Amino acid sequence: MKPVLVLVDQATADRSVPRSTDALLTLARRIGPPTAVLCGPPDPSAIVALGRYGATTIATIARPELAEHPAAARVELLTHLVRRDAPAAVLIASDRLGQEIAARLAARLGSGLISDAVDLRRDVDGPVAVQSALLGAYRVESRVTAGVPVLTIRTDAVEPLPAPVQPSVRRVDIGFPAGVRAVRRIARRPGGTEVSGDLATAAIVVAGGRGLGSQESFALVGALAEALHGTAGGSHAATELGWCPRREQIDQLGTIVHPRLYLALGISGSVRHRAAMQHAETIVAIDRNPAAPIFDLADLGVVGDVHRVVPELLAEISRRKATR
Incomplete structure (x- = not known):
């Protein structure tokens, strides 16, 4: 054979x-x-x-x-x-x-x-x-x-x-x-913190967008990804604002993902972003705007403030892990 x-x-x-x-x-x-x-x-x-x-x-x-x-x-x-x-x-x-x-x-x-x-x-x-x-x-x-x-x-x-x-x-x-x-690398410029896993092949992806409001709040993305043993990413807007490295950008010009679970935190859902994550098996979206286009794709949509919802989600994950 x-x-x-x-x-x-x-x-x-x-x-x-x-x-x-x-x-x-x-x-x-x-x-x-x-x-x-x-x-x-x-x-x-x-x-x-x-x-x-x-x-x-x-x-x-x-x-x-x-x-x-x-x-x-x-x-x-x-x-x-x-x-x-x-x-x-x-x-x-x-x-x-x-x-x-x-x-x-x-x-x-x-x-x-x-x-x-x-x-x-x-x-x-x-x-x-x-x-x-x-x-x-x-x-x-x-x-x-x-x-x-x-x-x-x-x-x-x-x-x-x-x-x-x-x-x-x-x-x-x-x-x-x-x-x-013949080709030689002459310089290397760090783009940010190391990625916890390859974005394109990750089974769980947590992505953040402009709705998180600041670089400090964007840390919620990494915290939730770590708690779920997933990989962190960001929207085009988050990348342009410098909140996440370019290699973690999820859209048509960045990385296209196909995870089993995709969590969108503060992402309204532009056409270019939805085109890159719409093949996820399960999509969960959290955003304060009930008319956000991301909810058209979401299997579960939470209309609320990510700064309140995500910490509660992290606490629930911790409680469940502690009872195993």
């Missing part, structure tokens, strides 16, 4: 294997034995974590180009592995970097690309990708007909299921071409 290449996402600050990779490995097992492509040194804890979710093989590489040029270097690495191993498919998390890598890889290989799949199943003619359309009203099934299928996965829609194995580790030794090595 042909292997399935899974690009390991190591975007977290501690370089641990995140939930998104567990979800990719869960889907990969349906169509073939997963090969986890680990873009870094073979850390023992990462190897154990990848084996827990069924990675039969771990292909590792430690080269400075992977950090300096994350998209270009990973495209080179995956291209090398596809041509060497002839896999059944390549699975990549559907975040901003993953979408770029997938598009470039498909163009390099001359392969078909399917984006934002929520499920996969095996078929005699190749893997079938399932996509959610029109806010989940339809499910579309597609198959790549040219080359090795390159698939980006909405990992928030996949429940990771363990299938422990003892993986074998293979070190990959390739030379990156001059086009990858």
Whole structure:
């Protein structure tokens, strides 16, 4: 049976294997034995974590180009592995970097690309990708007909299921071409505090907007995200006011999210913002304006002052955690 290449996402600050990779490995097992492509040194804890979710093989590489040029270097690495191993498919998390890598890889290989799949199943003619359309009203099934299928996965829609194995580790030794090595980072400018998780693949997102009123009040977003083990974000207005980093902006020009739970705090709901979060499974909105457009999308709307509602919500979360 042909292997399935899974690009390991190591975007977290501690370089641990995140939930998104567990979800990719869960889907990969349906169509073939997963090969986890680990873009870094073979850390023992990462190897154990990848084996827990069924990675039969771990292909590792430690080269400075992977950090300096994350998209270009990973495209080179995956291209090398596809041509060497002839896999059944390549699975990549559907975040901003993953979408770029997938598009470039498909163009390099001359392969078909399917984006934002929520499920996969095996078929005699190749893997079938399932996509959610029109806010989940339809499910579309597609198959790549040219080359090795390159698939980006909405990992928030996949429940990771363990299938422990003892993986074998293979070190990959390739030379990156001059086009990858020529670019050098000459400066780095912090955009704010570190993100607790990747926004595009987060299962829970808490976002704040102009209605919070100040930078100090915007701290409620981070506090609620932490209490729910979610990821914080902000509207275009909040970003322009300097309350949250640009990389946490949720709109058509920022990050598009597909969480299971989306909480909007003080966000009126512009067209550009709604277009980026309308595919959330459950939407909860808190705003003092009962005519705010965000309520047209919300499954639960709370008309009230976020400065009073959110602290009460945090207190209730704390009480429930204490009684477990």
